[in-house]
Amino acid sequence: MPEDLPADTVHAYVKFAGRSARQHGFPDADVTLATSFDKARWSDLNVSLVLRVRNKSSWKVLLTRLASKQSDQECDLLSHERDDYVLEAMKSRFRGVGEHLRPSSALSMIAFAIVHEIPEIVIAGMSLDQTGHEYNDLNMERKHGPEDRDALRAVAALHPHVKTTEPSLSQATGLPLYRAAAGD
Structure with a gap:
């Protein structure tokens, strides 16, 4: 990651990426996308705002949504809503591309940012070349490679404001490399 980031940078981490961020001297997440939440x-991790992916709607989710206020620190994102964000931002759901039904949670967070018109999105610490995750305490293998590759190629073609700090990711997908502007 570049050392100098604009003052209005929002640090959005997917799952446990906050652990890697801490190891590299970055702040706690402003928002975290979580697929599960075991305390x-x-x-x-100091998790303040959580966008929690849920597989399907339930009475609990419905009641939570009805009772929600702007100050709530957690919001549910149902799987079909996640898919809709990907479809709107990337013009495909990428089904049938690989073994998985959809791109990874990281691509869902990128789609969420695109749809909500974040003016500059910088993807850092993501690789299509390596398996696993640096923060991975369960030694789980990274999934969604083919889906993520195709989704990131669509992002590169449709959204020039999305960049990456990773040269190999730029080469594999066509995403432009992020360069901090002078004075940021």
Whole structure:
């Protein structure tokens, strides 16, 4: 990551990427996309705002939405809503591209930012060349490679304001490399 980021930077982390961010000297997340929330596994992270992916609607989700206020620190994102964000931002759901039904959670967060018109999006720490995650305490293999590759190629073709700090990701997808502007 560049050392100098604009003052209005929002740090959005996917799942446990806040652990990697901390190892590299970056601040806690402003918003975290989580697919599960086991307090014991999250106890070492300072998580303030959470966008929680849920597989399907339930009475609990419906009641939470009805009772929600702007000050709530957690919001549910149902799987079909996640897919709709990807479709709107990238013009495909990328089904049938690989073994998985959809691109990864990281691509969902990127789609969310695109649809909500974030003016500059910088993807850092993502690789299509490596398996696993740096923060991965369960030693789980990285999934969604083919889906993410195609989705990021669509992002590169449709959204020039989305950039990456990773040269290999830029080469594989066509995303422009991020260069901090003078004075930022």
